[in-house]
Amino acid sequence: MTQKSLALISDNEAIKDSVAQAVDRFDDLSLETHSGTLSSVNGRACDLMGENDLLVFSFSGELNLETVSDLRRSAGSRGTLLALSDRDISLTEARALNKSGVDEILPYPIGQDELAEQIQRLMVDKSLLPTIYAPQPQRLGQIISVCPARGGIGASTLSINLADQLQGYSGIFRKRTRNKVAIVDLDLQFGTVATSLDLQSSSGLLRMAQDGVTPDRTFLQQSLVQHASGLEVLSAPEEFIPLDVLTREQVSALIETLRLEFDFVVIDLPRALVDWLGAVVTASDRMMMVGDSSVSSVRQACRLIEFFTKERLEPPVEIVISQETKPTFRSSQHVEAQKALERELRFWLPSDARHAKQALDRGQLLSQASGSCALSKAIRTMGRKIMNETMVGKTGLRNNAA
Ligand SMILES: Nc1ncnc2c1ncn2[C@@H]1O[C@H](COP(=O)(O)OP(=O)(O)OP(=O)(O)O)[C@@H](O)[C@H]1O
Ligand SMILES: [Mg+2]
Known part of the structure; x- marks a missing residue:
């Protein structure tokens, strides 16, 4: 001993x-x-x-x-x-x-x-993190997890396109990007990130599950697949694996390794409660809870927030209402939802099934398939807000405006 x-x-x-x-x-x-x-x-x-x-x-x-x-x-x-x-x-x-x-x-x-x-x-x-862990907290990237409050609400669509927008496009043809961004599909069984981007799925998470490896920089180099937009993607495995096969320690090491390499890491989460979710809750700088304003979705979101609160006193949950247009005046249902969630309904993504489907069918990002559609614009605005709130100091080091 x-x-x-x-x-x-x-x-x-x-x-x-x-x-x-x-x-x-x-x-x-x-x-x-x-x-x-x-x-x-x-x-x-x-x-x-x-x-x-x-x-x-x-x-x-x-x-x-x-x-x-x-x-x-x-x-x-x-x-x-x-x-x-x-x-x-x-x-x-x-x-x-x-x-x-x-x-x-x-x-x-x-x-x-x-x-x-x-x-x-x-x-x-x-x-667990002997070689890669160098505590230089100011240099660490932001971890943004995206958590669905109900099925098929558009959480993965948000993850992918928010990650894209967080690259911080600039220049005349919006070709230059400012930030290095990774997207991780932790919806291990039903993840759609790779297919949505028309990429081969990687075996990284499968190896992590089967061999019990603790991810490090080499693991990332072997497992990340780059999309033409510049996004680095760690996809869900093609094979079926049990959701709880990953451990908290592995997920924690994965996130901390990514944090050292990227400015933003977006994590697409499954709609399930599993132990390693605790590692994600602890590491997240923001958790986007995606739902709608229906009673069942709000109730589910409350349950999840309660679960997260057991992991972390104040989980950094922000509410995203998907497939609804932001109303000029909040209805009593919205006010009730805000009260129950103890948070404002902060971001609104309009219903835009045609463009969402079109992008999906083509295996493209919204910014490529239909950059000017309402959904794409809403996600761009959201990305800008997040980037603005993540101040870039003179030294180029990032600080969270908290
Ligand atoms: N804002 C939107 N308006 C209309 N349809 C949308 C919107 N966002 C996504 N969709 C469509 O809804 C379906 C589900 O989207 P997506 O996979 O992003 O949701 P999800 O919440 O991740 O679902 P799952 O529970 O399967 O993980 C897709 O067909 C997608 O094209
Ligand atoms: Mg999904």
Whole structure:
């Protein structure tokens, strides 16, 4: 059994007790505790990160993000950092912390089971990504997952064409693209991305399932197929495989590897609840929930959001209403839907069966088959909004406007 170690920096006695109790549950885990805060232990934090598998620190009130970024910068790819906040923190704060280099943030108090589980997870995750993991959070691409609330609503059509638009076309003939974009078809059994783009399906996900490989950069090079538009596609396998054959660790490694290579990664999800969905929920910067305003679709979307909330306190779900034109005034049904979903009905994709079918039949993107149709325009606008909200700083590094 390899011995692992955890270091804790905290001046909160209750937190020290909780962490000690959580560590006690693992025979192969040792703990060293340092009283103080991340900044008061000065340069020692960097050594602690290098010497231990996991560094946990607690903070109350405002945390100086620079202390965290300095620590991450000097520690480089070594060590995993878990922050325990003694108050509820907002999603914006959590994201800012993530971007500074904290791997996970948890609110305290937290259940003992949950704390032990998270510690165990953080110990495992990084060791799965030894060669490719270089925590340079500002450089990471955005992960956008697309989740259907009901069948045949147009979720895959959105995934494919949103991915296309996120390439950020410019120039007179819109030939130049600004962003590197990948689309991943995780609808393993019924995925349609490859056929919609008239591409050969790749055996990558099948190999991942059969051989249990943990995806890395080489895996991506072997498995991605480039579409003429520039989009890189990881398609669903041609053969039938059980949906739950992939593990969370594999899906998590796949996403983090993609994140390092692309500006945007769009993930088309199946209409099913499966364990590895947790890895997608955790990694997503945005989750587009695609449905319509019917009661059954809204109810299904609520159930999914509830499921995601178990994985992540505030899943970054945005609602897309498909096959409906945005109304000038919201009807009472729309208001009800908003209330139930606790979110605005943010994006609207008009019903445009003719052009959607035409593109599908030709195996083309909407931008190629009928760039000026209403559906194509709506997806283009959506892509622009997302790109605008993902600010590109002077250095060319991306930051989420959160
Ligand atoms: N906005 C739209 N208006 C009208 N028809 C559409 C629209 N978007 C997609 N469609 C059509 O609906 C059908 C299903 O589309 P798509 O495969 O994108 O949906 P899905 O939600 O991914 O379905 P599935 O549940 O099979 O994964 C296709 O025939 C497509 O052409
Ligand atoms: Mg689909």
